[in-house]
Amino acid sequence: MSKLFESDWGNESLREIVEVEFPEPVPLVPSTPGWWILLLGLVGLMARSLWRRRQRYLRDRYRRDALEQLATIKQHLAAGKQEAVRELAPLLRATAVAAGGRDLVSGLEGDDYAAALAGLSPGKDYLSVSAIGDLQLLAYAPLDEVRGMDTQRLEILMTAMENWIQNHKGDYA
Template structure:
């Protein structure tokens, strides 16, 4: 005695009665309240101000980047013993031109000797040993420049690089 199997409760007529679930409206990406719009505007203004100040600083520091690039070229020439004397003279000239790039000519161009070393010391601690060597390569004869040891020349290059990268302009 087997009992007949009855049909399932979900018949095609029941499936026709089913409807899709109502989904909520998608969440908008744009803020809905005025407060968030104000916060967004302030953040945009701050980001623009930071970008503008960074761009201005980058433009103002261009002379440093150019001077450091020229110093790198001079440093490679200093490594060659035959080109050391003219390269050391170019190094002294580079320091003066770098100072002239940011300060009025009246304040920097006339500086020489102890006054020039004092200026380098005041603007970023150019040490006395490097200063004495700078005086030698600036005002000494070419034979003395050619006799400068490689280690001393490298110390002068390092002092010049430090001064170019970190000097503070006097106002």
């Protein structure tokens, strides 16, 4: 068998070069306890954050349900079903009870009810006393009077309700 290259073939200066050995690869697993403690702390913070986010999601379920119900009422009104206005006042009352508790809201009427709603949304007065009066009118007045209500006034009232439902602070805040 013959050699492919003779011993005198190639560059003479390269014959005596020693190849460099590469170091061992760096392990991806931390080797000191401080890194393990830091990793456990980060995992703990992430778990706590996820837990709090889940609790907030579960706690605000009533808010999502109320907004969905309000959207359904708006659809019924757009379809010409005027009796759907009867559901606005009970919807707001149920949402306020869920947000502030039964003791705070359930027995209140008129100015006291409006003040309790304003207390649940500090700094913002979404629902005035006149809006609460309009809700009472819509809930209990004969439908002939309700049909005579200005549609723009009704839209303003429902927008105010939607804003209050979205932005109020419950007793958990």
